[in-house]
Amino acid sequence: MADKAAVKQKFIDNFDPLVDDLLAVLRQYNISPEATEWFKKSLYYNSVGGKLNRGLSVIDTYKILTGKNELTDEEYKRAAVLGWGIELLQAFFLVSDDIMDASKTRRGQPCWYLVPKVGMIAINDAFMLETSIYILLKKYFRSEPYYIDLVELFHDVTFQTELGQLLDLITAPEDEVDLSKFSLAKHSFIVIYKTAYYSFYLPVALAMYMAGISSPEDLKQAHDVLIPLGEYFQIQDDYLDCYGDPAVIGKIGTDILDNKCSWLINTALKKASPEQRAILDENYGQKNNNCEAKVKTVYKEMDLETDYFKYEEEAVGRIKSLIDNVDESRGFRKEVLNAFLAKIYKRQK
Amino acid sequence: MADKAAVKQKFIDNFDPLVDDLLAVLRQYNISPEATEWFKKSLYYNSVGGKLNRGLSVIDTYKILTGKNELTDEEYKRAAVLGWGIELLQAFFLVSDDIMDASKTRRGQPCWYLVPKVGMIAINDAFMLETSIYILLKKYFRSEPYYIDLVELFHDVTFQTELGQLLDLITAPEDEVDLSKFSLAKHSFIVIYKTAYYSFYLPVALAMYMAGISSPEDLKQAHDVLIPLGEYFQIQDDYLDCYGDPAVIGKIGTDILDNKCSWLINTALKKASPEQRAILDENYGQKNNNCEAKVKTVYKEMDLETDYFKYEEEAVGRIKSLIDNVDESRGFRKEVLNAFLAKIYKRQK
Numbered sequence: 001m002a003d004k005a006a007v008k009q010k011f012i013d014n015f016d017p018l019v020d021d022l023l024a025v026l027r028q029y030n031i032s033p034e035a036t037e038w039f040k041k042s043l044y045y046n047s048v049g050g051k052l053n054r055g056l057s058v059i060d061t062y063k064i065l066t067g068k069n070e071l072t073d074e075e076y077k078r079a080a081v082l083g084w085g086i087e088l089l090q091a092f093f094l095v096s097d098d099i100m101d102a103s104k105t106r107r108g109q110p111c112w113y114l115v116p117k118v119g120m121i122a123i124n125d126a127f128m129l130e131t132s133i134y135i136l137l138k139k140y141f142r143s144e145p146y147y148i149d150l151v152e153l154f155h156d157v158t159f160q161t162e163l164g165q166l167l168d169l170i171t172a173p174e175d176e177v178d179l180s181k182f183s184l185a186k187h188s189f190i191v192i193y194k195t196a197y198y199s200f201y202l203p204v205a206l207a208m209y210m211a212g213i214s215s216p217e218d219l220k221q222a223h224d225v226l227i228p229l230g231e232y233f234q235i236q237d238d239y240l241d242c243y244g245d246p247a248v249i250g251k252i253g254t255d256i257l258d259n260k261c262s263w264l265i266n267t268a269l270k271k272a273s274p275e276q277r278a279i280l281d282e283n284y285g286q287k288n289n290n291c292e293a294k295v296k297t298v299y300k301e302m303d304l305e306t307d308y309f310k311y312e313e314e315a316v317g318r319i320k321s322l323i324d325n326v327d328e329s330r331g332f333r334k335e336v337l338n339a340f341l342a343k344i345y346k347r348q349k
Numbered sequence: 350m351a352d353k354a355a356v357k358q359k360f361i362d363n364f365d366p367l368v369d370d371l372l373a374v375l376r377q378y379n380i381s382p383e384a385t386e387w388f389k390k391s392l393y394y395n396s397v398g399g400k401l402n403r404g405l406s407v408i409d410t411y412k413i414l415t416g417k418n419e420l421t422d423e424e425y426k427r428a429a430v431l432g433w434g435i436e437l438l439q440a441f442f443l444v445s446d447d448i449m450d451a452s453k454t455r456r457g458q459p460c461w462y463l464v465p466k467v468g469m470i471a472i473n474d475a476f477m478l479e480t481s482i483y484i485l486l487k488k489y490f491r492s493e494p495y496y497i498d499l500v501e502l503f504h505d506v507t508f509q510t511e512l513g514q515l516l517d518l519i520t521a522p523e524d525e526v527d528l529s530k531f532s533l534a535k536h537s538f539i540v541i542y543k544t545a546y547y548s549f550y551l552p553v554a555l556a557m558y559m560a561g562i563s564s565p566e567d568l569k570q571a572h573d574v575l576i577p578l579g580e581y582f583q584i585q586d587d588y589l590d591c592y593g594d595p596a597v598i599g600k601i602g603t604d605i606l607d608n609k610c611s612w613l614i615n616t617a618l619k620k621a622s623p624e625q626r627a628i629l630d631e632n633y634g635q636k637n638n639n640c641e642a643k644v645k646t647v648y649k650e651m652d653l654e655t656d657y658f659k660y661e662e663e664a665v666g667r668i669k670s671l672i673d674n675v676d677e678s679r680g681f682r683k684e685v686l687n688a689f690l691a692k693i694y695k696r697q698k
């Protein structure tokens with residue numbers, strides 16, 4: 001659908017006035033033009049360029065919850081502020097994650113900290129991306145009764161994501177391979193905290209507050225489906241990293257090289273014979289294509305792809321029955337959850 | 350006074366239950382004991398060990414504003430939560446500042462990122478120190494009408510500090526000396542944003558909210574004295590870095606070696622003859638004790654100490670007359686400001 005590009009473009013167009021709002025704060029403080037330009041460059045470099053699925057989800061969810069096909073400009077703009085809030089949160093996490101992981105590229109361009117003159121200043125730039133969220137919430141939502149709920153939701157999800165990062169960083173440091181630290185239980189935990197909360201629960205919860213459908217019971221219903229959905233999404237991601245088509249995904253997977261605590265390695269560890277385990281111990285997480293090939297050979301021997309397909313059917317069945325049981329009597333809609341599931345099920349990228 | 354140590358110890362004793370509150374959140378999420386231990390270690394390593402002046406100021410200011418000599422345990426505890434909020438904010442900034450500045454030690458021990466196994470995980474640890482502030486505010490102040498004011502104040506001051514950091518980082522990068530980027534005007538700006546807001550305005554404003562003496566007019570009165578006071582404090586700091594007694598301060602100054610945009614170099618640049626300027630250009634910011642000595646010789650030739658004493662008398666006179674003009678009719682007290690000034694004036698460390 002040609003529509004999809006237009007939908008994304010409309011959302012991107014809504015970023016410019018938000019950047020203006022943020023730069024206006026700097027001008028009000030009489031910050032030098034040099035520093036203002038720097039911040040502007042960081043905002044665009046780090047927030048735009050991805051798929052923007054998280055931000056767009058706020059708008060889609062709000063439409064479903066209110067039953068509106070078209071939003072007024074004002075309504076769209078406010079939903080877009082919340083959507084860009086998530087994208088800024090993600091930018092904050094990605095800029096710093098790339099430093100912590102010593103990554104080279106992100107979204108097809110050098111990581112921000114590798115851009116000439118940036119270096120470790122990127123850490124402070126990441127902070128400013130995060131703080132921008134609260135400047136925008138204050139400007140656009142201060143007079144709403146649910147303003148403090150939005151602020152607390154961002155704080156809570158930020159902390160959850162930081163906890164996921166911490167566990168990931170101490171479980172799978174890039175320079176110290178120790179597969180005995182891995183387990184499917186840890187994987188599940190890392191994935192839920194590091195990804196599911198901010199990518200799945202956050203956009204829906206934000207839209208729920210804005211739509212006024214935000215009783216604790218309805219928020220819990222959303223949470224209880226979106227967290228397993230987010231876990232399924234990340235396991236797909238781990239699967240596609242190894243088995244997806246790089247031409248379709250747009251990048252070559254590096255999870256094996258990078259010692260990632262991926263669903264595949266954790267499943268392999270559970271099934272491995274002593275001989276296979278020795279090969280995995282020796283070759284996983286080595287920055288070496290030969291080692292990577294040996295790990296992939298073990299995966300093939302074990303037929304991990306079939307394990308993945310089994311997992312996927314089980315997970316999707318479970319999520320569907322959770323959705324079936326959602327109570328719509330207070331205003332929450334199953335369609336919100338089905339729309340997420342439909343976007344994800346059997347995705348190729 | 351032996352009292353001073355007891356006052357500090359009482360404040361420190363109040364940190365333990367706050368750490369318990371934060372760790373309880375991790376336990377509620379079922380975070381692994383390994384990650385919980387990590388976070389606990391980071392909290393203590395990075396928040397305790399400094400002078401705690403900022404945190405203690407909240408309590409002192411609250412006492413003056415309410416006219417109470419003794420606080421109830423409950424009142425003390427709540428003021429201490431706000432004080433520890435500032436100390437956590439400072440910990441967040443210092444952990445990351447040390448990475449950005451490639452510093453080696455902090456408060457007499459290795460910087461957190463240099464502790465074995467920590468490395469760049471320190472970035473995520475810094476984030477968690479910051480987010481902890483909001484977890485504690487929520488727990489202890491959620492039902493107060495000024496809860497959102499506290500949250501917004503922390504957000505605003507955080508952004509101001511980040512702006513000061515940004516300007517500092519792009520004006521005085523450690524590896525690229527260019528004195529033509531320096532000026533007293535830039536110095537003033539950096540100092541006000543990087544230090545004065547969080548160290549001087551924030552503790553007083555927090556205490557004002559808690560005491561219920563927080564009209565916009567009174568907050569502005571506090572702001573308009575505390576910002577120049579904070580600027581004076583940092584200029585003292587710059588002066589002591591070069592002219593203070595290391596035995597009293599507890600560390601050896603490194604501003605010249607580190608290419609710091611200090612008040613001294615900026616004043617020197619204003620006064621320098623072409624010959625002196627050439628010496629400064631060649632020797633400032635070089636990691637070399639000979640170069641440092643040459644810069645100090647120029648400072649001595651220029652008699653910068655006398656410039657500093659003149660600045661100090663002028664600044665203190667100006668601040669005193671600002672305090673004299675404070676209107677106490679709505680409840681704000683000159684004594685709050687005089688107490689700050691008394692602590693700072695002619696300090697040796």
Ligand SMILES: [Mg+2]
Pocket residue numbers: 097098101103
């Ligand atoms: Mg990464």
Ligand SMILES: [Mg+2]
Pocket residue numbers: 097100101168
């Ligand atoms: Mg990472």
Ligand SMILES: [Mg+2]
Pocket residue numbers: 237238241
């Ligand atoms: Mg992946």
Ligand SMILES: [Mg+2]
Pocket residue numbers: 446447450452
């Ligand atoms: Mg520093």
Ligand SMILES: [Mg+2]
Pocket residue numbers: 446449450517
């Ligand atoms: Mg610094």
Ligand SMILES: [Mg+2]
Pocket residue numbers: 586587590
């Ligand atoms: Mg200093």
